[in-house]
Amino acid sequence: xxxxxxxxxxxxxxxxxxxxxxxxxxxxxxxxxxxxxxxxxxxxxxxxxxxxxxxxxxxxxxxxxxxxxxxxxxxxxxxxxxxxxxxxxxxxxxxxxxxxxxxxxxxxxxxxxxxxxxxxxxxxxxxxxxxxxxxxxxxxxxxxxxxxxxxxxxxxxxxxxxxxxxxxxxxxxxxxxxxxxxxxxxxxxxxxxxxxxxxxxxxxxxxxxxxxxxxxxxxxxxxxxxxxxxxxxxxxxxxxxxxxxxxxxxxxxxxxxxxxxxxxxxxxxxxxxxxxxxxxxxxxxxxxxxxxxxxxxxxxxxxxxxxxxxxxxxxxxxxxxxxxxxxxxxxxxxxxxxxxxxxxxxxxxxxxxxxxxxxxxxxxxxxxxxxxxxxxxxxxxxxxxxxxxxxxxxxxxxxxxxxxxxxxxxxxxxxxxxxxxxxxxxxxxxxxxxxxxxxxxxxxxxxxxxxxxxxxxxxxxxxxxxxxxxxxxxxxxxxxx
Amino acid sequence: xxxxxxxxxxxxxxxxxxxxxxxxxxxxxxxxxxxxxxxxxxxxxxxxxxxxxxxxxxxxxxxxxxxxxxxxxxxxxxxxxxxxxxxxxxxxxxxxxxxxxxxxxxxxxxxxxxxxxxxxxxxxxxxxxxxxxxxxxxxxxxxxxxxxxxxxxxxxxxxxxxxxxxxxxxxxxxxxxxxxxxxxxxxxxxxxxxxxxxxxxxxxxxxxxxxxxxxxxxxxxxxxxxxxxxxxxxxxxxxxxxxxxxxxxxxxxxxxxxxxxxxxxxxxxxxxxxxxxxxxxxxxxxxxxxxxxxxxxxxxxxxxxxxxxxxxxxxxxxxxxxxxxxxxxxxxxxxxxxxxxxxxxxxxxxxxxxxxxxxxxxxxxxxxxxxxxxxxxxxxxxxxxxxxxxxxxxxxxxxxxxxxxxxxxxxxxxxxxxxxxxxxxxxxxxxxxxxxxxxxxxxxxxxxxxxxxxxxxxxxxxxxxxxxxxxxxxxxxxxxxxxxxxxxx
Numbered sequence: 001x002x003x004x005x006x007x008x009x010x011x012x013x014x015x016x017x018x019x020x021x022x023x024x025x026x027x028x029x030x031x032x033x034x035x036x037x038x039x040x041x042x043x044x045x046x047x048x049x050x051x052x053x054x055x056x057x058x059x060x061x062x063x064x065x066x067x068x069x070x071x072x073x074x075x076x077x078x079x080x081x082x083x084x085x086x087x088x089x090x091x092x093x094x095x096x097x098x099x100x101x102x103x104x105x106x107x108x109x110x111x112x113x114x115x116x117x118x119x120x121x122x123x124x125x126x127x128x129x130x131x132x133x134x135x136x137x138x139x140x141x142x143x144x145x146x147x148x149x150x151x152x153x154x155x156x157x158x159x160x161x162x163x164x165x166x167x168x169x170x171x172x173x174x175x176x177x178x179x180x181x182x183x184x185x186x187x188x189x190x191x192x193x194x195x196x197x198x199x200x201x202x203x204x205x206x207x208x209x210x211x212x213x214x215x216x217x218x219x220x221x222x223x224x225x226x227x228x229x230x231x232x233x234x235x236x237x238x239x240x241x242x243x244x245x246x247x248x249x250x251x252x253x254x255x256x257x258x259x260x261x262x263x264x265x266x267x268x269x270x271x272x273x274x275x276x277x278x279x280x281x282x283x284x285x286x287x288x289x290x291x292x293x294x295x296x297x298x299x300x301x302x303x304x305x306x307x308x309x310x311x312x313x314x315x316x317x318x319x320x321x322x323x324x325x326x327x328x329x330x331x332x333x334x335x336x337x338x339x340x341x342x343x344x345x346x347x348x349x350x351x352x353x354x355x356x357x358x359x360x361x362x363x364x365x366x367x368x369x370x371x372x373x374x375x376x377x378x379x380x381x382x383x384x385x386x387x388x389x390x391x392x393x394x395x396x397x398x399x400x401x402x403x404x405x406x407x408x409x410x411x412x413x414x415x416x417x418x419x420x421x422x423x424x425x426x427x428x429x430x431x432x433x434x435x436x437x438x439x440x441x442x443x444x445x446x447x448x449x450x451x452x453x454x455x456x457x458x459x460x461x462x463x464x465x466x467x468x469x470x471x472x473x474x475x476x477x478x479x480x481x
Numbered sequence: 482x483x484x485x486x487x488x489x490x491x492x493x494x495x496x497x498x499x500x501x502x503x504x505x506x507x508x509x510x511x512x513x514x515x516x517x518x519x520x521x522x523x524x525x526x527x528x529x530x531x532x533x534x535x536x537x538x539x540x541x542x543x544x545x546x547x548x549x550x551x552x553x554x555x556x557x558x559x560x561x562x563x564x565x566x567x568x569x570x571x572x573x574x575x576x577x578x579x580x581x582x583x584x585x586x587x588x589x590x591x592x593x594x595x596x597x598x599x600x601x602x603x604x605x606x607x608x609x610x611x612x613x614x615x616x617x618x619x620x621x622x623x624x625x626x627x628x629x630x631x632x633x634x635x636x637x638x639x640x641x642x643x644x645x646x647x648x649x650x651x652x653x654x655x656x657x658x659x660x661x662x663x664x665x666x667x668x669x670x671x672x673x674x675x676x677x678x679x680x681x682x683x684x685x686x687x688x689x690x691x692x693x694x695x696x697x698x699x700x701x702x703x704x705x706x707x708x709x710x711x712x713x714x715x716x717x718x719x720x721x722x723x724x725x726x727x728x729x730x731x732x733x734x735x736x737x738x739x740x741x742x743x744x745x746x747x748x749x750x751x752x753x754x755x756x757x758x759x760x761x762x763x764x765x766x767x768x769x770x771x772x773x774x775x776x777x778x779x780x781x782x783x784x785x786x787x788x789x790x791x792x793x794x795x796x797x798x799x800x801x802x803x804x805x806x807x808x809x810x811x812x813x814x815x816x817x818x819x820x821x822x823x824x825x826x827x828x829x830x831x832x833x834x835x836x837x838x839x840x841x842x843x844x845x846x847x848x849x850x851x852x853x854x855x856x857x858x859x860x861x862x863x864x865x866x867x868x869x870x871x872x873x874x875x876x877x878x879x880x881x882x883x884x885x886x887x888x889x890x891x892x893x894x895x896x897x898x899x900x901x902x903x904x905x906x907x908x909x910x911x912x913x914x915x916x917x918x919x920x921x922x923x924x925x926x927x928x929x930x931x932x933x934x935x936x937x938x939x940x941x942x943x944x945x946x947x948x949x950x951x952x953x954x955x956x957x958x959x960x961x962x963x964x965x966x967x968x969x970x
Contacts, residue, residue: 363633367592378625383651384618390549393614393658397552400662408662412655419651423628423644431632431640468551 008063008070011051011078012118018044019111026104034102038093041107042086045114049082058477062124066186069124071478073256076470077121077249084246084333085114090449091341092238094442098349101146101236109146110242113139117250123257126175126185133171133218136250137164140243144235156234163217163227171214177207178263187262194265205269211258212273218251219307220300222280232300237347237354240296241340244303245333252329255314260322260480267317274315275407281308282411286418296354298421299339302380305418306332312411313395316402319472319480324394326471331379331391331460338453339376342369345442345450359425361434369440370429372454377422379457382415387460387467394468484528485542485558488568489606492522492575496598503591512583515594519576522601526572529565535953538562538960540611540674548615554671557612562957563738563808564608566950567731570815571608574727575601578720581823581932585719585830586634593634597720600626604728608735613661613671616739617654620732624650627721627729634718642709642716649709653696660692664744677743680969686748693741694756700733703756703793704763707786714782715835719826722778726785726818731811734792738804742796743964750965753797760797761890763790768897772904777828777835780905781821784861787894788814794891795876798883799965804958805951806875812950813860813868813943820857820936824850827929828909831922837908841915846922851910853925853933858906860940862899868943 006013018040026037052075060071089110096102116136123129141164145157181199182190193199217224232240259270285305292298310332313324346353346362346369363370379388392415399408442450460467495518503511534541540559548556560568578597586593603626606619624647632643665671668679681689699706710730714722742749749756764787771783788810795807827850828843829835844851860867863874873894881888914920925933943950 363589363592374625383625384622389618389621393662394552396659397662397665400659401666405659405663408659409656412659413652416648416652416655419648420644423647426628427632427640427644430629431643465547465549465551468549472551 006063007055008061009068010055011048012115012122014047014051015044015111015115015118018047019108019115022104022111023108026107029104034104037104037107038089038102041089041111044111045082045086049079052078052082060478067125067128068122070122072474073478074122074253076474077253078118080330080333081114081117081121081246081249084249084337085110085242087337087341087449087453088238088241088245090446091337091344092241093446095236095238095344095347099147099236101238105146106143106238109139109143113143113242114246117246120250121253123254124187126179126187126262129254129257130168130172130175132250133254134168136247137168140239140247143239143242144231146239147236150234150236152234153236154234156231159234160227160231167214167217167224170210170217174207174210174212174214177203177210181207187257190262191264194263204263204266208263208266208269209273211263212270212277215251215255215258216277218254219248219311220304221277221307221311222284222304225281225285225304228304229297229300232296232303233294233354237296237340237344237352241337241344244299244336244340248307248329248333248336252310252326256322259314260317264317271315271317274311275404278308278311278315279407279410281305281311282414283308283417286414286421289418290421292421293356294354295343295356295359295425298356299336302418302421303336305414306380308414309392309395309411312404312407313398316398316404318398318402319475320401321395321398322480323468323472323475324398326475327464327468328391328395330467330471331387334453334456334460335376335379335388338372338450338457339380341450341453342373342376345369345446346440348438356425356428358436359428360432360436362429364434365436366440368451372450373429374426375454375457377425379461381419381422383419385461386457387464388457389461390464390468482528483544484525485544485560485568485605485609487525488522488529488572489558489602489609491525491602492518492572492598492605493602495519495522496595496602499591499595499598503594505589505591508587508590511591511594512579515579515598516576518598519572519579519601522598523572523576526569526605529560530569533562533565533953535562535956538956541565543611548612552614552665552671553669554614555612556615557672558606558609558615559611560609561960562954563961564735566808566812566953567608567728567735568605570731570812571601571604571728574724574815574819577819577823577932577935578723580928581723581826582718582720583928585826589633593630593720596626596630597724600630600724604732607732611673613664613673613676615671616673617658617661621651621654623729627725630721631713631717635716635721637716638712639716642712645709646713649699649706653699653706656692657696660689663689673739673744677964679744681745681747683747683751683970686745686969687751690741690745690748690752693736693745697733697736697741698759700736701730701789701793702733702786703759703790704767704786705759707763707767710786711779711782714785714822715776715778719822719829722822722826723819726781726822727815730785730789731815734789734796734807734811737793737796738961743961745969746965747968747970749797750799753799756797757794757887760790760794761887763787764794764891764894765897768894768901771901772897774901775837777825777837777905777909778822779835780837780901781818781825784821784898784901785814785818787898788818791873791876791891791894795872795879798876798879799962800879800882801958801962802875802882803879804961805954806872806879808872808954808958809868809875809943809947809950810872813872813940816936816939816943817857817860817867817869820853820933820940821861823929823932823936824854824857827925827933832918837905839916840909840919842910842912842919843922844910845914846919847924849930850925850933853937854906854910856937856940858902860944861902863895866941866944868940868947870944871947
């Protein structure tokens, strides 16, 4: 149904207005009053989620001349994104303040990147997909570079920008090929054209290769993963937290719209490509992570491996697989949020807490945060009763169901390798003696939210059905069968 | 009453309470709450024994509820004559372990006690689960407390042992998970009881056999995937060794009974020669290895592997005698190995050494202790009138019935078992007082006395009158063998 109303775009409009408002207000704030911008941002996120809820309709609604789609899938992913960004700001408040980054720019750029993600999530045309992607990416490039005095950050930003631009170029090139072959930018029309056999198949597949490369870059799947460890490492931890969480949700939607909708007719072609990406990511990510001594780098390689797992579900190319991949991404984002949350909690002025050795003896310093980190590590390793287990279980089930049992076997072997470095963190926290005796202190809101976040890993691991069911229903309502 | 749920959740909740309330400055509170939790954990399992109907082979105390409808996973619990005994054994051992660690553990008492309590609940869950994923969740989750127990309270090489233990088990069990998912795709269910009826071709059965076998053989452990066990045993604190030997090894053998034999009967029969060979290697070769150990804990660890070889041997003879013998051997080994580790623990707490050469003439200074250890050593060697004899005897009889040479090879354990156990006993306990430190040893405390006395009573009772145990399992074993005999091709 095409509607001339702007109602489906209300959340995006709210965020855009809020971003501009924060920018203006911040210009007039004295240094001691920066928290006004912080609370305004939180308010914007709250208003956004309220708008998403109140404009909710179970059936997909097209808007802005079919450039934009508002279906249950996008509502759900947007809802998670607000949540993640809001938590990210709470977790990193002290960290940003200590480094002089608790400023309007941070909030504005965060809001803009979120806006970009939301456009990606709701895009129904190559044009909007690309627009959203660029808005999100540009804001993130700037955020990585924001810590101007840090050499690592500048280097990371440069790398991110150059490689990101290259990937965008590839994506755009692939999109233009597909456009040339099908004569349309609208995702559903492309899908019809491809299924109807229109267009030169060679050109289509040629375009598909570039599109998949672009997607793989954004996900950080090997062999397009080079930027990821450097950016995770170099960026201020607060920004790493942002890069490591919400954009994964958007990238999943992006991939689903491109491959699952527009190019679903080329399923057999992209299945093979994703298989290679998935295998390489799982093996390479898990093996290289073992050699890391910096926790941000280790988590970066863990991200690569996890994206490989997500692709394993996705390449089943059916509702079962998509919902498994979606559940995996959501579970991964919750876990990742908690992991960087703990890193941020341990850091203080002039101390990053990003070496693995900084976790030594955490159980002596604070049994509770050691326990939260323990949950994170076992969730990433996929050990029950944490949410990571059911995430891995559902993607494995999707792969076996689609007839890729051998892939599932390789995947579990890779995850045994992965378990080694997650166990090492647990070992450091529990088996070793503390070297750092500094007390761990944080604001009450931060502590409460991070605790809830940690316990959520356990809760969704013991009762995964609501979240799993929600993913299935959202995909069903959005027309995936 | 949902007795099985209580058996699982009472210890877990008690463990969480201990964690929440216990403080390092005042460990007494944690100890008492843990003792209370372990005791109530044992009490709630008693109705399982009292209300058990040994006339039937069907599952009893069944509880079923939806867990994850998306994949048709159920919270499905039930016990038969086989698993019920292990739930009881585990709850009893947890009580003993909490008690055994009373004054010995001084570092992070609350976490220590909580780890054992939570692990106890998870183990009960693994024995009671009738849904494959529920089983898997318990089976893997219990790695976490054991990893911490070995790593935090273990010996000097604890990190290596803990990581090795975890990764070995994980590798096996993840392949099993893929096997479960495959079976789900074929049958649309995770219910074990329905899998028992599922027809499968021999090729598929063999592949699944490999996946399941890796998982459970590591856990048993069978030769040649046993190498994690000596490390884990030696480095673990006494309580950890007790639970490892008495309970977690049994989960491996239980997996054979619950999963491999009835779900893959044709593959089991096809590969029975292979498994029997591995078992005999474990019995004979590992028996010789045990003979050469200089560390008491390592010696008992190897003795455990050898005894567990007997269990897998009995299971794969596919006869009523063999399987019942294996089951009795599992329970008996639970008592005896726990007692042996506790004995070593008693000496270690005083001398801080596990090496045989540091001891000698302990009987002169610790007569009561020497008497207890004598009994347990005899039981470990399989002396009649102790529980160790019953299981070994049944398995040997079943082996002789299958083939004389099989029985002959199995019977060498009686010689080897006596040799390594009694030789160690002689060197440690008898003779002149070896050194000044042995001269100053104090005999068992009251706590240690009652701890060992409890186990001694059980060992003797089971050795003299094993009938109640065998009666309970009779119907279930017959049913199991009926499943094995029936081809699923």
